[in-house]
Structures are given as structure tokens and as C-alpha cells.
Amino acid sequence: MQAGALIAKGIACRRGDRILFAGLALSLAPGSALHLVGPNGTGKTSLLRVLAGLLPPAAPCTIEWQGSLAYLDGRTALDEHLPLAEALSFWSALDNSPPPPLERLGLTRLADIPVRYLSTGQRKRAGLARLIGQQADHWLLDEPLNGLDAEGTALVEALIAERRAAGGVVIVASHQPIALPGAQVLDLRDHPA
Amino acid sequence: MSGTFPTLLRRDLARLLSGGRGGALLPVLFFLAVAMLYPFAVGLDAPLLGKTGGGVLWVAALLAAILPLDRLIEPDLELGMFDQWALRGISEEGVIAVRVLAHWLSFGPPLMLAAVPASALVGIGASTLATVEWGLLAGTPGLAALGVLVAAITAGLRGGAALGGFLVMLLAVPLLIFGAGSLSTGGEAGIALTAAVSLVLLAITPFAGAAAIRVGRQ
Numbered sequence: 325m326q327a328g329a330l331i332a333k334g335i336a337c338r339r340g341d342r343i344l345f346a347g348l349a350l351s352l353a354p355g356s357a358l359h360l361v362g363p364n365g366t367g368k369t370s371l372l373r374v375l376a377g378l379l380p381p382a383a384p385c386t387i388e389w390q391g392s393l394a395y396l397d398g399r400t401a402l403d404e405h406l407p408l409a410e411a412l413s414f415w416s417a418l419d420n421s422p423p424p425p426l427e428r429l430g431l432t433r434l435a436d437i438p439v440r441y442l443s444t445g446q447r448k449r450a451g452l453a454r455l456i457g458q459q460a461d462h463w464l465l466d467e468p469l470n471g472l473d474a475e476g477t478a479l480v481e482a483l484i485a486e487r488r489a490a491g492g493v494v495i496v497a498s499h500q501p502i503a504l505p506g507a508q509v510l511d512l513r514d515h516p517a
Numbered sequence: 518m519s520g521t522f523p524t525l526l527r528r529d530l531a532r533l534l535s536g537g538r539g540g541a542l543l544p545v546l547f548f549l550a551v552a553m554l555y556p557f558a559v560g561l562d563a564p565l566l567g568k569t570g571g572g573v574l575w576v577a578a579l580l581a582a583i584l585p586l587d588r589l590i591e592p593d594l595e596l597g598m599f600d601q602w603a604l605r606g607i608s609e610e611g612v613i614a615v616r617v618l619a620h621w622l623s624f625g626p627p628l629m630l631a632a633v634p635a636s637a638l639v640g641i642g643a644s645t646l647a648t649v650e651w652g653l654l655a656g657t658p659g660l661a662a663l664g665v666l667v668a669a670i671t672a673g674l675r676g677g678a679a680l681g682g683f684l685v686m687l688l689a690v691p692l693l694i695f696g697a698g699s700l701s702t703g704g705e706a707g708i709a710l711t712a713a714v715s716l717v718l719l720a721i722t723p724f725a726g727a728a729a730i731r732v733g734r735q
Contacts, residue, residue: 378600378734395604399597403532417524418605454601 329354329462329493330375331388337370338382344370345515346383352493354390357484357507360497366512368497369397372464375495391461391492396468400451402439408450409435415454424457429479444471456483462493469500477502521607522615529619533585541623544581545631551577552635563640570639571649571700575693577635578628578653582660583685587678589620589668590730599730609727613665617722621661629653645700648708652696655708659692659715660685662722669726673733 328351336346344367352358360368373379375387376395402411408431409423416423426432429449434442442450448471455463468480481503484494496502534541555573556566593599602612629650636646667684671677691714699707 373734376600376604378603380735393604395600397597397600399595399600401597401601403528404592404596414524414528415601418521418607420520458605 328352329356329390329491332375332386334383334385335371335374335387336382336385337367337374337379339367339370343382345512348512348515350375350510352495352508354491354493355488356493357488357504358493358495359502359504359507359509360495360512361499361509362512368512369466371512372397372466372495372497376464389462392458393462393464394455394458394460395464395466396451396455397466398470400439400447401454402450404440405438407436408439408442411439412450412453412457416457419458421457421459424453426453429453429456430475445473445476448472449476452480452483461491463487463495465494465496465498467498467500468496469498469502522611525607525612525615526619529616530622533588533619533623541585541627544584544624545627547584548574548577548581548628548631549635549638551580552638555639566640567642567645570636570641571645572697573639574632574635574641574649575652575656575697575700578632578657579660579686579689579693581628582624582657582664582689583682585620585624586664586668586681586685589616589665590672590726591668591677594672594730594733600734609730610723613669613726613730614723617658617662617665617719620665621658625653625657625661628657648700651708652699652711655712655715656692656696657715659711659718660689662715662718663688663692666718666722666726666729669729672730 330350330352332348332350335348335350337344348371350358360371362368370379372395374381376393377387378395402408403414409426412424426435429452431446431449431453434446439447439450448468452468463484469477472480477500484496484504487494496504552574555570559565559569599609599612603609632646632649632653636649641649663685667681667688671681671684674680692711695707695710695714699711
């Protein structure tokens with residue numbers, strides 16, 4: 325792990341005809357965190373998706389992760405018509421992992437409720453349950469605090485701290501203030517094309 | 518990850534068989550309704566019905582296969598399922614291949630069963646029914662692959678469901694020509710050609726569908 329958990333060089337991203345950012349280099353040690361900031365449309369989500377391998381970068385670049393990745397955005401990736409616990413169990417079966425800790429996420433009472441009846445904040449918590457259940461090494465979080473109450477925010481901060489304590493890298497794109505002790509802050513406006 | 522594909526198949530089947538909006542029952546009811554309406558439309562002319570009934574069953578099967586089109590790919594794209602699979606290293610090709618199998622299981626065998634009562638409704642004999650059944654066995658896998666492929670290509674487009682239905686109808690013409698054609702020649706050649714078209718569609722769909730989904734991410 326001496327080489328770092330994430331080493332990336334020369335990342336560029338294009339949306340349509342517009343280059344959002346270019347020549348971005350990242351080096352993150354195990355246990356570190358990166359907070360992506362900047363106004364809408366600067367490419368925070370695009371950078372997360374490029375790092376996750378979901379979006380092809382605009383130019384050849386190196387992105388090397390040591391370990392597995394989990395990604396959370398505004399979508400739950402849970403079947404809408406299924407009860408929450410059942411929808412989560414699909415991912416547990418795929419990941420060969422134990423069911424996520426519903427109690428800690430405040431979801432115990434909702435285990436039998438179909439996902440489509442959950443509120444915005446409850447959906448976010450359900451998404452977090454899926455994220456934790458994956459037991460991946462590193463987390464990529466796109467606006468993880470959207471729709472969460474103060475208690476939920478504290479919960480997300482605690483979960484991130486735990487993941488980092490376990491040696492994981494956490495990259496967060498967030499407009500809201502989020503407590504990430506010792507995190508690097510990256511403003512994508514500093515890397516224009 | 519030995520259990521990946523069985524887990525995917527189980528979810529796909531549960532979703533397609535029962536996941537709201539009629540599930541697998543709707544295409545079967547649609548198929549039977551067409552078979553029931555046909556004699557009303559052309560009148561009780563037994564020789565005419567016997568001659569054309571098999572073809573009507575083929576058209577009804579094709580139309581019934583279009584009904585689940587908007588449930589095949591689009592909901593999973595909206596939920597972000599494909600992104601989560603990609604993160605886990607589960608290829609889009611594998612997901613699409615499993616989806617084709619699940620889609621076929623949810624409408625192919627039910628339609629073949631429904632063809633038995635439907636054959637009585639349109640007044641075709643046992644030998645014609647046998648040809649229809651063999652033809653459906655050869656042709657429905659191709660229809661399933663075509664449905665998934667078109668659903669993957671049109672997912673995320675506005676009015677994608679209507680466009681998708683239209684595309685399936687156009688692209689299913691070879692299946693229909695050979696499948697329904699086997700009725701007039703009474704023979705194995707038509708069924709073999711139907712199976713050949715099905716095999717081509719089955720071979721293309723995982724790769725073309727996966728490519729469509731990856732392009733859709735950008």
C-alpha cells in the first residue's frame with residue numbers, strides 16, 4: 325500500500341463539446357479523504373464517475389485504485405416495488421455480504437415498506453445501507469447529504485470516519501458543509517482546460 | 518462470484534413475472550384476446566380460418582412480445598443498477614444475456630401454452646398447431662433477444678417505448694416470414710430458418726445491447 329490507494333494522472337473530462345477540466349492529478353494515501361467543491365457544472369459528478377470507471381475520460385490517463393470501489397449518488401439502485409429489506413438482500417446476495425445494519429441507519433421500522441414509499445431522506449439512508457453492505461474498500465459519494473436531517477448528516481460523517489480509519493479512501497462531492505477532518509479540498513475551477 | 522448470474526436471473530424473473538403492470542399475464546391475455554377477436558372479424562368461415570389462423574397466432578405472438586418492452590431495461594437504468602453492476606465488475610454483456618433468458622422464460626413458454634386454447638379459438642387443426650408450436654419454440658428466443666436489444670437502444674429516449682415497439686415490429690419481419698411461412702410449406706425448412714434468425718439475434722444482442730448501455734452513460 326506504499327504506492328497509495330489512488331494514483332491518477334492526467335484526468336480530463338468533456339461534456340458535449342466543452343472540456344470541464346484537464347490535467348488533473350490525484351494521489352491519495354489509505355485513510356485519506358478528498359472533498360470536491362465548486363459551483364454546479366464544474367464537473368464534480370463527472371470526475372467521480374471517471375474515477376469509478378463509469379465515464380470514459382476525455383484523454384488517455386492513468387487511474388489506479390488499490391482495492392474495491394463503492395459509488396453512491398442520488399439513485400438508490402433498489403427495486404422500487406420490493407420491501408426495503410428484500411431490495412437490499414439482492415445486493416447482499418451479489419456481494420456475498422451480511423445484510424447491512426438497518427438499525428444504525430434508522431431503517432429498522434422501514435424494512436417491510438416498499439422502497440417506492442420512502443421519503444427523500446429515507447431513500448438516501450437506504451442508499452447508504454446498500455453502500456455499506458457492499459463492504460468495498462473505497463467510497464465515492466456524490467452529494468451524500470442531500471435530503472438528510474442533522475442526525476443523518478452526523479451519521480454519514482461518522483460512517484466516513486470509520487471507513488477512513490479502516491484504511492479506505494473517501495471522495496466526497498458536496499455543496500453542504502461536511503466534517504472531513506484532514507481532508508484535501510479540490511476545486512475543479514483550479515484545473516481549467 | 519459464482520452466484521452472480523443465478524442471482525441476477527432470479528431478480529429478473531421475479532421482476533418480469535410479477536413486478537407490477539400485469540407481469541407475464543398481460544402478454545398471454547393479449548395473445549388470447551387477439552385469437553378470440555379474429556373469428557369475429559372474418560366470420561365463421563372454417564376453411565378460411567383454418568388457412569389463416571396460424572398466421573394470426575404468429576402476429577399475435579409478435580405483438581404480445583412488445584408489451585413488456587418498456588420494463589426490460591429502462592427501469593434499471595433509472596435506478597442506477599447498471600452503474601452498480603459495472604462497479605462490481607459484472608459486465609453489461611452478462612447482464613443483457615441473463616435479461617434475454619429471463620424475458621424469454623417470462624413470455625415464450627406461456628405463449629406456447631396459450632397457443633393451445635388459441636388454436637381452438639381461431640379454428641386450426643392439430644397438425645397446424647404443431648407447426649405453430651415448433652415455430653414459436655424456434656422464434657420466441659429471437660423475439661426475446663430483439664426485444665431486449667431494442668429496449669437497450671431506446672432506453673432513455675423520450676417516447677422510447679413507442680419507438681421501440683415500432684422497431685421490434687420492423688426487425689421481427691424475418692422471424693415472421695420464416696415462422697409463419699413454415700405454415701404454408703408445412704415444413705421443417707421454415708422452422709430451421711426461423712431458428713437461424715433467432716440464433717443470429719441471440720448472438721448479437723448481448724454485445725450490441727451492452728454497447729448501447731455504455732454509450733448511454735456518456
